Amino acid sequence: MQSIIRMSLTSYIVSGLPGTPPCDGEVTGSSTPLPTAQPDRPEDYLLPDDLVPVHYDIELRPDIYGSDADDFAFTGYSVMHFWCRTATDTVVMHINYLSIDNSSIVVRSSSGSIIPVTQTRHRPEFYFYDIVLGESLIVGENYTISTNFSGPLSQNMAGMYWSSYPEEGQTKYMIATQFEAPDARRAFPCMDEPALKATFNVTLHHQSHMTALTNMPEHEQIPGENNWVATVFEKTSVVMPTYLLAFAVADYSFVNSTSTGGLTEKFSRYWARHEYIDEGYADYVSQGYSDNVFDYFETYFNHSYLLPKQDQIAIPDFAAGAMENWGLITYREERLLWNPQMSTLYEKQRMAGTVAHELLHQWLGNVVTCAWWSDIWLQEGMARVHQHLALAEAEPTWISDELFQAQVLYRALSYDQMGSAHPIHNPTIHTYRDPDSVFTVISYDKAGSFIRMIAETVLGLDSYERSMQVYVDRMQYGSAVYGDLFKAWDDQALADGITLNKNLSQACLTWIMQSGYPVLNFARTSASQFLITQELFLIEPERDLVEWYDTPYDYTWDIPIKYKSSVETEVKTEWFYRENNDKTINLDQDLGDGDWLLANVGHSGLFRVNYDLENWNALIGQLKTDHLVNIITIIMSISTYLLYWRLSIEIPLGIAEYLRDEREFLPWYALLQGWPHINRLFDSHSNYAALRSFIRNITSDAYAELGWDEDVADELPTIYLRTLILNTACENGHSDCQAMAQTLFRDWRADPSALHSIIRPDVRESVYCSAIEAGSAEDWEFLFEQYQESFSYFGAEPQRRADGLICTTQAWLINRMLGLAANGDESIRSSDRTRFLTGISLSSYGHSLAWHYLNEHHTTMAASHVRSMTEALVEKFSTTYDLEKLDSFLESFDEAAEDWKDSLRTTVNANIVWRMGNEEPLFNYLDVY
Ligand SMILES: [Zn+2]
Missing domain, CATH: 2.60.40.1730 (tricorn interacting facor f3 domain)
Structure with a gap:
């Protein structure tokens, strides 16, 4: 099954989280109840055997x-x-x-x-x-x-x-x-x-x-x-x-294709409403893409697809992203179809990823099935990894591996730093009646990141591929548990002469049997030596760890570390075994002034890295001179620390300054991951103008170069970068950006049927938001009408319009939207109600209005709305006064689960700590900038 991913560009680029937990089961129209204290489940609900x-x-x-x-x-x-x-x-x-x-x-x-x-x-x-x-x-x-x-x-x-x-x-x-x-x-x-x-x-x-x-x-x-x-x-x-x-x-109508490039000839049909087939929405997937990926997996696993056909069908109402039913794959419409007039390139990438994900399951999931849902990661984590490998083959310009790092790995690390997520192998599922609770970010993204670490850091991609062929061959038409996969890896390591101090299986258990992941601290102890220690990474380290799940390994891991220094050309791999308190690595040569060591090369490890200040400064010095190091590894690490108090904020700000000259997408993407967090905490700060001015300043050169127009030769990284820069510049008050957005919006208002020729899908989010923020009530009414008109449109266009409406600065319009969404008025699609309520809660102008609204109306609101609004509102809470407000609000929820209340308090406490540590240095830095 493929997870739901939020549509908004702000949610995928600016927050960098394409999708918010939980993954699958995030049903359109959200029916999620307020979490309640979980009663003990009967343990004997399994069928007798x-x-x-x-x-x-x-x-x-x-x-x-x-x-x-x-x-x-x-x-x-x-x-x-x-x-x-x-x-x-x-x-x-x-x-x-x-x-x-x-x-x-x-x-x-x-x-x-x-x-x-x-x-x-x-x-x-x-x-x-x-x-x-x-x-x-x-x-x-x-x-x-x-x-x-x-x-x-x-x-x-x-x-x-x-x-x-x-x-x-x-x-x-x-x-x-x-x-x-x-x-x-x-x-x-x-x-x-x-x-x-x-x-x-x-x-x-x-x-x-x-x-x-x-x-x-x-x-x-x-x-x-x-x-x-x-x-x-x-x-x-x-x-x-x-x-x-x-x-x-x-x-329905269909188009069909026959693939001949794998081990067998495979016949496929692609089904959708007559109109969508006639308009060519299935052309991309049916004219080569699906066949290429299908052939690729058949060859990769060296295992023939055994069903006589493959149907893929787009269904208007579908809870998950897609489902890998053997020979009849079902999709929500925008995960199989693509309309260039209404869909962004990101939506195309996501659609292609979903198709690859489901085709992968035809082997891992369908030929080899997890014996029980506690090991669902054997298919979902695998699908995450292999959908990216397939995309790298089928669409080589789409920087798949980098996007895996930026999207999947980052999401896994962010989700698993609260201290309350389940381990990859999910033991609690044995006591739940409802196996749907296993479709989480952990089963997909953390498991995928773990598998990628083993494939890239330990086995190497060739040995990994051979091990997976062995695994499919051994387990075909049967059911697997995690030990079957580890055995295939162990055997392949032995066959290929990959030596470890202990069985790979033993090391793997430290990753799947406990929640969380480590941060590695690197300290230079001599010119050629580093001492490494490991500890559990938590977003709020002072908090007493609540052990939701037992760990047999005391939150220590067997960690394969890929590293490189500035004085050596070779990338080396060494293990840090959990039995040792620390680990020393010795370089072949001495490091001089400005020399550095970079760990987690290729960002292939499922952990975070921190260095001593000397090494951080040396890495930043290298970044500013040229790109000979893996930029994303550094920036992703730094971006983490934007959310985390350990690292002085001058370092990420220093890196941000370097971005002014950067024209690659990923460094921008990686750094701006942390920015919405800063914005949320400080967008009502008396010196917020300085923060906006700083961001305008670093984006202005890129804005001037990239402009608004797309060149036919532009490939995915350029198109993504343009979208990101336009969004960031407009949002931070870049006058030319805002003026252009307003012009485009006015042109559209003058000729509503000409949207496609006036505003391309990739820039619509910037245009809608900027125009509404600066515009009149009439502009807002126009977009509201257009939003309602788009209910039957294909894809994410209605959500883009909803996001634009939320950008208004007018209190009465914000209150109007809150009322319409919370009361289930038909002018807002049922599937967009949560989007309005959480979007307003997170917005600069809407936050306090939303808090008032929630306090006044929560007793009559749907529990799922109360839940998602509360979760969004606390993202911006960052003072002890906010925490008191939250506590007195939560007192009225006797029924709500303590772990839910606790996670809300954790978020606020983490914000308080971060704010206390960073507010002053941040604005001091901006004062002299
Ligand atoms: Zn899946």
Whole structure:
């Protein structure tokens, strides 16, 4: 499954966080409740392992043809074939929201004799449906159980559900599914656990103008009455878990392609609404991109794709980004399609990344499946790493590895520094009923960063590739636990002569079995020697660590360190083993004045680095003279310290000054990661003008060179840099930037249908925000109308317009938006309400209005809105007075979980500490700047 990523350019560039936790499950229209204290979960909700499913026959008849969507429902019939491993007289299956017709249940042995059913029992707290038999089943014998059942259909984006979209003035309905993690049980009774793989025969009943799709190709169509037909599909050619099954029924169009560059010839179709296919939105993905990536993975794993086809379908209502169902990949529309008139290049990159992510899962996830959700990282962390490797092949100008560092690794480090995230191997999932709680930044981004560290720093990419071929080969069509992956790595290290002082597996355990990550402190002890120590990195180090999860390793790690010095050409790797208190590294030559050591070269390690002041200054001196060192490694480290009190703020400010002459995207990106944080804390400071002036000053040369116009030869880094510079310059009051934005906005107001020719998607965010900030109430009303007009538009354009509206400085408009969003007024899309509320809470002009609004109305607001507004508001709290305000506010939430309250206080405390340490030096620096 692919995570949701926030659309806004400010959220991806300025805050640098393409996506905010939690990843998957961040459902459109946010229904997340206020977190409540977690009751102890029953530990025995796993299915008993005495019966083993081998095959299902499933027949479903979803009816979405009536006039009232509230009445949509489905009926079904299924036969589960299974064998008996341990004698039992009870068959336990999963169901959820299903009504089973008890009189229809028939259990037969392989000889055809019927086993009497004496009792049925629904245990909804476990999602279990027990069928108690009149006699015990015999070990080794095969049986079938058949049932008739029915269930509701809604737009809930879980299980089998309906989605809708407008077409030629009418609402069109379609059927889609989302079964991962625990929702196949909403569509048919089954043993719904990832290790229980089986084959499937599917028949879907539908009206004849619709097309039905599932994992396998159509076998035949059987006409029924009143325009109904039954589409019968071929039996699945491989075993798969229930969560990878998928169905779709829609009146859609498709384009197709055949890829021939891998081990096999593969046939693909790309499905979407008629209009989107006709307009060419599927052209990018279908005309080469998907085929190239598909072939690339098949060759990479040296393992043929075994299904006869691959369908990829864009669904208007979809909770995750996409889902890797084997042979029928489902996407939210903007993750499969691309419209150059309405979508930015970033949206294209993200879409391409999602397609690569899902294609990767056809091997890691589908061929090899995690045995239980606690090891979901074996597929999601892998998908993160490999989607970037595939993009580097398919779109070589897109600086994929650098973007991995800047986006994925950075997000992992930021998320895991609070001291409350789960370890990569998530032990708590054994006690939760709801496996969806594992789709987190940790399972995707931290796990991906860990895997990349092993691949790049320890094994090297070639050995890593061979190890993954071995892993897929050994584990194919089965289920894996983390030890299976580590064994493949260990064996490959041995085969390729990569020597370590201990098994790689042992070292890996220190990374997956405990939360957090280390910071390495480097201190120069002589001209050729550094002493390194390690400690757990926490954003608020003074705070007593609350050990949410046990650690068997006392927060110490086995760390592979790649480093280089200015007097040596070679990049070296050494291990810092956790058993030692410290680690000494000796250089071959002495360092002189201005010489430096750079650790974590290539930013491949899942840790942070700090140096003594002498080494920091030497690195900055090097940066200012030329780029012979890995800039991003340094700047990412420094950017971290913008959020962290240990490093004097003069150092990042000194680096910021050097940016004036920098024209590469990543250094800018990396440094500006920390800037929104500073802005949030000081945007009402009496000397805020000095901060804005500083930023204007360092961006003005780049602004003058890059301008607003795009050259046909511009590649991704240049286009991204232009967007970033325009955003930063306009936001900080660059007069020419703001004037240009207002001109473009006025031109658009004069001719609303000519948006595309007047304002390119990549600069719209700057234009909307600047024009609204400086503009009149009429400008705001115009954009508000345009926002409502865009509800049916493809992609992120409505969100861009929403973000523009939030930029107003007029209190009455801000209060109006708060009321409309919090009260569920239809002038704001349900999926944008949280966006308005959090955007206003974080904004300079809206913050205190939002705080007042929340205090006044929280008792009548949706819990999810209270939660997200509170979380956004505390980002700007940075004084003890703010903390008192927060505490008295939280007193009214008896029900809310203590760890949630605690994490809010942690954020504010960290801000207070940071502010106390940095406010004075910051403004002193700016005074003399
Ligand atoms: Zn995934």
